[in-house]
Amino acid sequence: MEQLNELELLMEKSFWEEAELPAELFQKKVVASFPRTVLSTGMDNRYLVLAVNTVQNKEGNCEKRLVITASQSLENKELCILRNDWCSVPVEPGDIIHLEGDCTSDTWIIDKDFGYLILYPDMLISGTSIASSIRCMRRAVLSETFRSSDPATRQMLIGTVLHEVFQKAINNSFAPEKLQELAFQTIQEIRHLKEMYRLNLSQDEIKQEVEDYLPSFCKWAGDFMHKNTSTDFPQMQLSLAVEQQMDCSSVPIVMLPKIEEETQHLKQTHLEYFSLWCLMLTLESQSKDNKKNHQNIWLMPASEMEKSGSCIGNLIRMEHVKIVCDGQYLHNFQCKHGAIPVTNLMAGDRVIVSGEERSLFALSRGYVKEINMTTVTCLLDRNLSVLPESTLFRLDQEEKNCDIDTPLGNLSKLMENTFVSKKLRDLIIDFREPQFISYLSSVLPHDAKDTVACILKGLNKPQRQAMKKVLLSKDYTLIVGMPGTGKTTTICTLVRILYACGFSVLLTSYTHSAVDNILLKLAKFKIGFLRLGQIQKVHPAIQQFTEQEICRSKSIKSLALLEELYNSQLIVATTCMGINHPIFSRKIFDFCIVDEASQISQPICLGPLFFSRRFVLVGDHQQLPPLVLNREARALGMSESLFKRLEQNKSAVVQLTVQYRMNSKIMSLSNKLTYEGKLECGSDKVANAVINLRHFKDVKLELEFYADYSDNPWLMGVFEPNNPVCFLNTDKVPAPEQVEKGGVSNVTEAKLIVFLTSIFVKAGCSPSDIGIIAPYRQQLKIINDLLARSIGMVEVNTVDKYQGRDKSIVLVSFVRSNKDGTVGELLKDWRRLNVAITRAKHKLILLGCVPSLNCYPPLEKLLNHLNSEKLIIDLPSREHESLCHILGDFQRE
DNA sequence: ACTCTGCTCAGAGGA
Incomplete structure (x- = not known):
């Protein structure tokens, strides 16, 4: 009862005080720091701290009194009293805590005898970080942030091996022969062999040094194991040198000369680049973190x-x-x-x-x-x-580790005082003009000339120019691969030429599938390569070339064999994130090729460039840029790829303009919207290719019977093979959008899309030749649900996912359709639209509400062009309903 | 205002 009164008193007092603090600020802290915490009582209790008061109790000792709540409505308050050392816990209003102990009459008492308070119970921090923060808080934070900054050392490797041997011995035996055996086993494990390779240490050296420690293991076991030794432990002296906490966050003055010394090789532009990217990466990782709910x-x-x-x-x-x-x-x-x-x-x-x-x-x-x-x-x-x-x-x-470590690591590496980093800083931050040599004869080995000439024969003109530019480059080359221009083939050919010339090549891309697409082509030319990365992520036909598979099949247990593997390959292939492999600490490649480069953010793209003399970026900045979630980071320029940044140096750019995907009518859209007429068809065959529908005649007859096909311009516009492009305007139908929590969708458009798809399939088109594209995931879901009832196998995906691929027939559902002029972000990006309209080989059907879409400048431009070409057809009112009947009639037959 | 792919981990030693 006394406690209850105390609580009331405290609450009264503290809440009046609290009320003077802006409630918004408090709310902001809660939302920002603990976005997903569900308050609860019981075993997994999670309390929100509402107020903290430090008071003197009757004995004159200090105690902290927290007003806490476990109810989302912030009613049902409880009191938590922290006594003795617990009083020093830096808990503040807005914090989340977990409590262990007894709670009587809504009051928890945590003191030296009983109970625990855990501040931020859902935050995971490693023991090492906590321990290192005792000496220096700043250092602990920095080494958490820049994880890759601590280089591996011989001592660490020895320490790791010894720990492992010790752990094995605990479960086994500490007999000298056994320890010897365990040590021998351990240094044969592939992960330790890789570390030895990284550090350029011999296996014998490591073995010798590990063995030197084994007698002390025996001694330890003799002294401490299987004995009742509870009182025999030597007294350990704990001495802590704790850095004084600083009042402000600025750097201590004594550090300034050191900082000056460490950064004197950097220009102001470099420091600015570094801090801007640090900021953007931090903002972006916060956005990603907020989506996670690891607890x-x-x-x-x-x-x-x-x-x-x-x-x-x-x-x-x-x-x-x-x-x-x-x-x-x-x-x-x-x-x-x-x-x-x-x-x-x-x-x-x-x-x-x-x-x-x-x-x-x-x-x-x-x-x-x-x-x-x-x-x-x-x-x-x-x-x-x-x-x-x-x-x-x-x-x-496992929650995806939203990787800020790799980009930050690359960023700090860019600032290092080394030859490679200096060169990259010059080229990337200061835009130094890339250099080229004048004559091919000085790079082409004499005996490779015929082979190279033969390979070049199979290429078109811009592709040959690209090969030549790369061979002549001293710094970098950018290859702009417009849609359908055969980027993968070009890269494959480039690798063949470089291989023939005896150059070593590092081949990377953003995704595993893009890496493997090149390797699948390369495998036909009997070029040896080593594929790094998790074997499960690699295409089955390529898995035999992964390190894991090679090591398994050759039962590699010695460093010599591993070195042989690493040195025997000219081509090493991996994703641009997979650069932590030990091979990169010892090898320098002549060329690094980065595929999908326009989709990779700068600090990630940097990674593989540190390991090569020259680089080639392949991409198309007119297609989708790196995805950035955080609005602020985006505004600061985070979605600019390295490809885009360097593209202003025109002397380094070659454009692949000859495309083999789209027929001329489809190609002309993108030429109007983006490429200013630069795109051209590879041949007449490509230009004139139309869809071949085996049963089109029969379907036409049926459509004539059910829907007056020849009196219906929109049906002819869609289905006649000689009309490759058609925009169906749903304005009169009408087909309004739905905006829900999960995203934007449009059921009527979905129904129309499914109808058209089923007619194409009925007319003899293989479902795998049809692609359905929408900007929004929610729309894909609806289309998929409708399709599942009739046709499977038709790939339904977002614009973003379709980048880099094509289909014979593509149907695009633009979704947005409203009267109030609400406009979403996605369709504002003309690069997304460019991707959407360049996926179809033979037939492109666009579906959307013209007046709504005219609010988006890129679409307005496209629609103006389509209109002048008379390619926009209005769908009659309530057309989707009559179509449902037709479809029903078709299916009843 | 909704689009996305990567990646062991923590602690091995030194100061």
């Missing part, structure tokens, strides 16, 4: 999480655990109640395995190797067969 994995039961599709619960382990090697265990799981539920989990996804029981949280992590209706096969880093067979497991998709 669900420990706060939400599997049955709840399953609904999101990123979790599978109630799993039991089947059969034996197959030991692939140390640290890789193949597990089979099945659902206790039968089939695997509907899930987003796919082969290659990273997962965390926990027990359904809370005490078995995060037992192991690894990859999904295979998933089907009944079984999930996972490659895990721990062997779970030590647990009882009846253990129920859950599988959670």
Whole structure:
């Protein structure tokens, strides 16, 4: 009762004080720091701190009194009293806390004898970071931020190996012979061999040094194991040198000379580039972080999480655990109640395995190797067969690590005082004019001339120019690959030529699939290459060339064999994020080729460039730029790719203008909208190609019967093979959009699209030749649901996803249609529109509401052109309804 | 106002 009064008193007091603080500010802090925290009581309690008061209690000691709540409405307040050392916890209003201990009459008492308070319970920080912050808070933060700045050393490798041997010995034996054996085993593991390669250390050296420590392991085991030694431990002296906390965030004066010294090789422009990108990357990672909700994995039961599709619960382990090697265990799981539920989990996804029981949280992590209706096969880093067979497991998709580490690492590397970084700074930040040599004869080895000439024969003129420019370059070349101009073939040919000349090549791209597309072509020419990266992400036909597969098949256990593998290859291929591989610490390539370069953000694109003398960026800045979520970062210029930035140096640019995809009518749209007439067809065959519909005559007859085909200009506009382009205006139908939380959609457009698709299929078009494109995911969902009833196999995807690919027939649903002139972001980008209209080879059908779309400048330009060509046709009122009947009639036959 | 792909991890030692 006394406590209750105290609470009331405190609340009264503190709330009046609190009221003077702007409530908005408090709310902002809560939303910004803890966007997804669901307040609750019980085992996983999460309290919001409303007020903090430091008071003297009756004994004259200091205590902190927190007014806290676990209810979302912020009513039902409780009191938490922190005594003794707990008083120093820097808890503030707006913080989230977890409490352990007793709560009586809505009051928690946490003191030296009982209870715990955990500040920010859903934030994960490593033990190392905490420990290092004791000496210097700034250092701890910086080394968390710039993770790659701490280079690997011999001492670290020895330390890691010794730790591992020690851990193995704990489960095994500390007998000298056994330790010897374990040590020998450990230094043969591929990951340690890779580290030795990175550090240029010999296996014997490492073995010798590791062995020197083994006797002390024996001694330790003799002294401390299997004895009751609780009182025998030597007294350890703890001495802490704690850096004085600074009042302000600025740098201490004593540091200034050091900073000056470390940055004297940098110009002002370099420092500005560095801080701008740091800022943009930080903003962007905050936007990404806000979308994550990692705490669900420990706060939400599997049955709840399953609904999101990123979790599978109630799993039991089947059969034996197959030991692939140390640290890789193949597990089979099945659902206790039968089939695997509907899930987003796919082969290659990273997962965390926990027990359904809370005490078995995060037992192991690894990859999904295979998933089907009944079984999930996972490659895990721990062997779970030590647990009882009846253990129920859950599988959670690991939250994607929104990678700020790699770009920040690359950015700081760009600032280093090395030859490579200086050259890149000159070229990239200061726009130094790229240099070229004058004569091919000085780069072409004599014996390669015939081979190169022969390869060049198969190319068109701009492609040959591109090859020549690359060979002559001393710094970089930019290849603009307009839609359908055969970028992949061009890169493949370039690699063949460089290979023939004896140059070493690093081949990278943004996505795994783009890397593999080039390699699939390359494989036909018997060019040896090494594909780096997770084997599960690699195309099956390429997997035999991955490091993991080669090491397995050749059972590589010595450094000499590994070095042989790394040195025998001229071509190394990986994604531009996969540059942490040890091979890059020892090798310098003659050329680095970056595919999809216009879609990669600058600090990511930089990564592979550090390891080559010259580079080639291939892309098209008239297509989609790197995606940036954060509005502020976007406004600061974060979506400018390196390709776009360097494109102003025209002397380095070659344009591939001859395209083999679109017929001339389709091509002309993009020529009008973006390329100013530069695009041309590769041949008459390409220019005149039209769709071939085997059963078109029959379908036409039926349409004549049900819908007066020849009196219906819009049907002819859509279906006649000789009309490759057609815009259907839905204004009169009408077809209004729906705006929901999940995105924008348009059911009427979806129905029309599905009708048209089914007629094309009926007329003999293979569903895999048809592509349906919409700017919004929500629209894809609706179209997919409608299609599922009739035709599968038709690929429905966003504009962004269709970049780089094509289909014979493409139907585009523009979705936006409203009277109030509301305009979305997506269609404002003319590059997105350019991609959408350049995917079709033979037939392009555009569907949308003309008056609404005219509010978007890029679309207005396109529509004006289409209008002048008489390619816009109005759909009659309520047409989608009559079409449904027609479709019904068709299907009844 | 809704578009997207990458990536072990934490702590191995030194100061």
